[in-house]
Amino acid sequence: MTILQLPKFTLESKVTLKQVLQNLKLNNAFGSNAEFGGITIREIHIDDIIHKGFISVNEEGTEAAATTFASFVPLSLWAQDFKADEPFLFALVKNSKTILFIGQYA
Numbered sequence: 001m002t003i004l005q006l007p008k009f010t011l012e013s014k015v016t017l018k019q020v021l022q023n024l025k026l027n028n029a030f031g032s033n034a035e036f037g038g039i040t041i042r043e044i045h046i047d048d049i050i051h052k053g054f055i056s057v058n059e060e061g062t063e064a065a066a067t068t069f070a071s072f073v074p075l076s077l078w079a080q081d082f083k084a085d086e087p088f089l090f091a092l093v094k095n096s097k098t099i100l101f102i103g104q105y106a
Contacts, residue, residue, distance in 0.1 A: 005083040009105050010056040017049040055092065055101050064092055064101050 018030060028034055034045035056063045084105070092101040 005085075006057060007084060007105070008058040011054070011103050011105070013051075013053045013103070015051045015053075017051055018046075021049065053101060055103065057090075062092065 022030060029046045031045060036044050054063075054065055087104065087106040089104050090102070091099050094100055
């Protein structure tokens with residue numbers, strides 16, 4: 001049997017992506033020469049793009065953004081106790097090995 005001890009935590013993040021996208025040379029969408037004719041007849045441009053993330057872990061499970069799930073599988077074939085009583089990194093990984101959320105608890 002494996003015993004896993006984690007602290008309860010909730011983390012939220014807000015990332016402004018405008019500068020990141022402009023550094024990738026995606027400038028046209030943010031300026032006066034933006035072309036969104038397929039969306040509207042009005043002349044518009046993007047002012048900013050913001051990404052928000054949320055994860056909450058407690059004894060009832062894990063909630064991430066608008067998705068709630070709790071699934072634990074053994075990481076090894078033998079029992080091993082683990083107590084997260086110091087800062088740690090975590091990742092919420094989909095079955096396809098795609099990282100959905102990654103963060104640091106400090």
